[in-house]
Amino acid sequence: MFKRAKPAQLLRKPSWAQPLLEDLATNGTLIYFPGSAEFADSETNYYTAQANEVQSAAVARPHSAQEVATVLKALRRHLPDSVPIAIRGAGHATFAGAAKAENGVTVDTRGLRGIDILPGGVVRIGAGHEWLDVYTALEAHEPPLTVAGGRAGRVGVAGFLLGGGISYFSSQYGFGADSVRTWEVVLANGDIIRASREDPETADLWDALRGGSTNFGIVTAVEMACFPHPAHFRCSNLFYLYPARQATLQALVDQGSRPDLAVTHAIWAITHVAGMPFKVINVMASTTDPANCGGLDGFLNAPGRVPLVGALKERKHSHFAKQVGNLSPKDGSRTINRSISFKLNSQFLNTAVDMWYGFVESTRHVSGILNTLVFLALPTSMLQVSRDTSAPSFPDPKPTKNSQGLCPEDGPLAIMEICLTWRNADDDAFMIEKGTQFLREVKLAAKEMGLEHCYIFPNYAWPQEHVIQSYGADRLAVLRRVASRWDPDGFFQYRVIGGYKINV
Numbered sequence: 400m401f402k403r404a405k406p407a408q409l410l411r412k413p414s415w416a417q418p419l420l421e422d423l424a425t426n427g428t429l430i431y432f433p434g435s436a437e438f439a440d441s442e443t444n445y446y447t448a449q450a451n452e453v454q455s456a457a458v459a460r461p462h463s464a465q466e467v468a469t470v471l472k473a474l475r476r477h478l479p480d481s482v483p484i485a486i487r488g489a490g491h492a493t494f495a496g497a498a499k500a501e502n503g504v505t506v507d508t509r510g511l512r513g514i515d516i517l518p519g520g521v522v523r524i525g526a527g528h529e530w531l532d533v534y535t536a537l538e539a540h541e542p543p544l545t546v547a548g549g550r551a552g553r554v555g556v557a558g559f560l561l562g563g564g565i566s567y568f569s570s571q572y573g574f575g576a577d578s579v580r581t582w583e584v585v586l587a588n589g590d591i592i593r594a595s596r597e598d599p600e601t602a603d604l605w606d607a608l609r610g611g612s613t614n615f616g617i618v619t620a621v622e623m624a625c626f627p628h629p630a631h632f633r634c635s636n637l638f639y640l641y642p643a644r645q646a647t648l649q650a651l652v653d654q655g656s657r658p659d660l661a662v663t664h665a666i667w668a669i670t671h672v673a674g675m676p677f678k679v680i681n682v683m684a685s686t687t688d689p690a691n692c693g694g695l696d697g698f699l700n701a702p703g704r705v706p707l708v709g710a711l712k713e714r715k716h717s718h719f720a721k722q723v724g725n726l727s728p729k730d731g732s733r734t735i736n737r738s739i740s741f742k743l744n745s746q747f748l749n750t751a752v753d754m755w756y757g758f759v760e761s762t763r764h765v766s767g768i769l770n771t772l773v774f775l776a777l778p779t780s781m782l783q784v785s786r787d788t789s790a791p792s793f794p795d796p797k798p799t800k801n802s803q804g805l806c807p808e809d810g811p812l813a814i815m816e817i818c819l820t821w822r823n824a825d826d827d828a829f830m831i832e833k834g835t836q837f838l839r840e841v842k843l844a845a846k847e848m849g850l851e852h853c854y855i856f857p858n859y860a861w862p863q864e865h866v867i868q869s870y871g872a873d874r875l876a877v878l879r880r881v882a883s884r885w886d887p888d889g890f891f892q893y894r895v896i897g898g899y900k901i902n903v
């Protein structure tokens with residue numbers, strides 16, 4: 400799908416390289432070309448093989464907001480319009496060009512560091528961190544703290560939050576981005592802005608960034624509300640044989656729809672590995688309820704649970720984030736993640752699993768295949784918190800929807816995610832086409848049952864999808880207005896690739 404650049408091409412510096420280097424020379428070396436260790440380091444360690452294979456012409460490696468501003472201004476001065484720019488975080492987006500500019504300049508934000516606990520229950524996090532760094536630092540505090548960040552530890556802070564972000568604590572605290580008090584962001588003109596809900600001057604930008612992807616600026620740090628690490632954070636990776644399917648799906652629907660279970664979170668997954676005759680169901684569940692089963696009874700008592708594996712244990716948030724990360728396909732796999740949403744309904748979840756078998760059959764011949772179907776719920780409680788956190792935005796003095804166009808009346812919703820992994824590049828097109836077809840068919844079936852929902856969750860979306868448009872026309876209009884205020888030339892819409900754009 401993406402052309403691989405030839406090595407000879409990469410060693411020859413493009414015509415814009417020299418003026419850019421000279422411009423930046425006075426500010427220390429912030430830009431690197433092929434042949435340097437810094438370039439090689441920035442180009443690798445993406446989550447997918449497809450992303451690793453895209454090759455930038457140069458990478459910029461700033462270490463502060465000021466350096467990001469310097470780089471951005473220099474890129475605007477010297478790069479021809481045809482040369483793309485991308486922003487890289489921890490590299491966990493699951494498609495190739497999300498965070499890397501083919502034959503262009505990739506701004507690697509991983510050098511933006513620092514985790515500082517501020518007064519008032521807020522932590523300032525440099526945009527270049529992964530969530531595990533944050534949990535580890537907050538748990539070392541006395542008393543231990545945590546935040547509503549990514550469920551897998553290696554996911555990047557800014558990329559996760561710009562897509563909203565679903566955490567183990569989402570039922571109580573909304574999307575991860577709802578906990579952001581202040582975004583520090585470098586605008587297209589190089590200005591460094593602090594955008595916060597409480598500041599009427601910048602509240603629109605604060606709101607827009609909560610799911611607004613790469614349309615507004617380069618995030619250099621966030622200040623996020625943290626909370627005491629739950630005294631009892633209990634979690635488990637539960638494993639089941641196939642007959643547990645109906646009971647575990649019902650438990651997921653209960654978890655997503657019963658207000659008394661808002662202390663729990665669960666991810667339901669079924670995996671098919673090439674050559675393995677049986678199907679394994681895996682539920683990653685957590686609760687902050689100290690009582691016996693912590694509201695996870697439906698999962699713990701489901702028949703077909705593999706005994707001894709995955710007892711409910713009291714753990715640190717960091718521990719579970721590490722464990723869940725280890726269950727994901729290993730870094731550098733050929734993989735796609737993509738999702739659709741519909742109303743949470745146990746009959747329909749079972750229908751979707753039935754349809755999944757048709758898909759699995761059609762990909763059985765693909766070398767190294769590992770297919771996982773995932774369900775998770777967006778409970779009404781989560782959508783309520785998210786809506787109530789929204790900042791007033793014209794024409795809504797009291798917003799009825801959250802920053803991604805969702806309201807409590809939409810809930811509870813289900814997100815159905817497919818995670819497909821295979822061995823050979825020759826199978827890329829086939830796997831993408833088959834996965835897309837499966838999602839299309841399930842969406843149609845949801846529509847026929849009156850359960851469809853247009854929302855596309857940005858963190859599990861695919862480049863051709865109209866993610867921001869799925870937030871609805873009202874929200875799109877608000878985001879476009881905010882962009883025209885803070886980036887009047889549309890630099891981030893037209894010159895910066897990756898993410899999901901408001902101009903499509």
Ligand SMILES: Cc1cc2nc3c(=O)[nH]c(=O)nc-3n(C[C@H](O)[C@H](O)[C@H](O)COP(=O)(O)OP(=O)(O)OC[C@H]3O[C@@H](n4cnc5c(N)ncnc54)[C@H](O)[C@@H]3O)c2cc1C
Pocket residue numbers: 446485486487488489490491492493497498508526549550551553554555556557558559561562563564565566612613616617618619724727858859896897898899
């Ligand atoms: C194993 C795994 C587990 C995951 N778990 C979760 C989960 O629990 N909950 C959830 O919501 N999502 C989850 N995701 C999805 C993940 O949150 C998104 O893919 C997210 O975009 C990754 O951010 P990143 O910085 O790691 O990736 P990158 O690929 O580096 O960046 C992702 C996007 O964000 C942009 N971006 C990154 N940093 C900045 C910045 N500083 N300023 C502006 N733009 C920036 C990039 O340009 C790119 O478009 C998971 C993904 C994987 C692979």
